[in-house]
Amino acid sequence: MSQETIFTKIINREIPADIIYEDEHTLAFKDINPQAPFHALIIPKKAIATINDVTPENSHLVGNLYVVAAKLAKQLNFADDGYRVVMNCNEHGGQTVYHIHLHMLAGKEMGWPPYQNTKKVAL
Template identity: 75%
Template sequence: MAEETIFTKIINRDIPADIIYEDDKALAFKDINPQAPFHCLIIPKQPIATANDINEDNAGLVGHLYVVAAKLAAEHNFSQDGYRLVMNCNEYGGQTVYHIHLHMLAGKQMGWPPYTDKKKEA
């Protein structure tokens, strides 16, 4: 059995979250530390620890997260302007909760690259 995370507690309603979407496979809620005017997390209800754990058996579930993202973009009227979807993997990828999740960011122009490597600037 996968280790319980803060996301498991949100799914089970053990802790509160500002839930904006739910179906039998996925849940979306607003990020508590938003990095854009619209920033939510889209998670599968079935725990998958990292992107490295995505396989043929759960690929459809992961694809469903992107379907949810498209629905949310249409519902919140930013599908035409655009948005960013990010899934971090492990420590160097910036993952802090080991239950995969899509960060959905919208409502402003996104730059690329998304950050500057401070080590290269020194």
């Protein structure tokens, strides 16, 4: 299920993005529709469609997303105040781009639960 997405085009520099971090495996850029004073997306350069597609062979790429989040939080001086990282999965989880990505939000106090109008699901 690895189709080209807008993130692939950003990785390939086919469309612009406000890139704030890049290494061999990871790219981070500011979200174009920020939900907090600071809102970035941290993505693996290798396309993985959803959390359901993470395997033991590619799980190090997901771990690196969190390493990058911690590095950015320290560099941007909000590590001590705190921040939120979120990864959505599939339609009901709020995923709109099918290339896994970590949302990193900071710059304000985050409430919990994040959504007040959620419907309870019986498990």
